[in-house]
Amino acid sequence: MELRLTLFLPRDELSIPVVRRTLDGALKALGVPRDEAHDIEVAVSEACTNVLDHVEQGEEYEITCSVSEDLAQIEVVDTGSGFDSEGLGRVEAEHTAEEGRGIQLIRALTDHVQFETRPGDGSIVRFAKRLNLPQNAPAKVLSGTKSR
Numbered sequence: 727m728e729l730r731l732t733l734f735l736p737r738d739e740l741s742i743p744v745v746r747r748t749l750d751g752a753l754k755a756l757g758v759p760r761d762e763a764h765d766i767e768v769a770v771s772e773a774c775t776n777v778l779d780h781v782e783q784g785e786e787y788e789i790t791c792s793v794s795e796d797l798a799q800i801e802v803v804d805t806g807s808g809f810d811s812e813g814l815g816r817v818e819a820e821h822t823a824e825e826g827r828g829i830q831l832i833r834a835l836t837d838h839v840q841f842e843t844r845p846g847d848g849s850i851v852r853f854a855k856r857l858n859l860p861q862n863a864p865a866k867v868l869s870g871t872k873s874r
Contacts (some may be wrong), residue, residue: 727869728794735774736786741775745789756793757863765835766791766798766855772828773802773851781848795866798855805848807854830832
């Protein structure tokens with residue numbers, strides 16, 4: 727079983743701190759270790775920033791975070807025109823660059839990244855982070871993998 731949180735947000739820069747604080751509270755409540763939760767929050771912030779910076783169409787975007795006993799999976803869906811993601815984030819950005827580090831950070835902080843472009847209907851960024859939850863973590867108890 728997995729626990730899932732979905733947010734529908736306006737394309738507004740104020741949505742990013744809302745996402746981070748919401749995820750911070752949810753991941754903390756589920757017992758996700760702080761360093762793993764921080765990696766997830768930074769990766770989500772970068773994905774959201776990319777939506778705000780690069781999507782021209784659409785008034786909202788969607789974020790879903792699913793947590794199971796050993797994995798957090800995140801999906802960021804926008805309604806823009808899509809992009810070619812094949813080579814993005816695979817080459818290190820210049821140390822003086824002010825842009826171009828978002829996908830590189832997502833790749834560095836997570837264990838799996840996948841991009842899906844839906845021409846005329848937006849993009850989906852999916853990434854996953856393996857979790858090392860403590861035995862008594864609420865996410866384990868709630869998912870039924872540990873008895874009370």
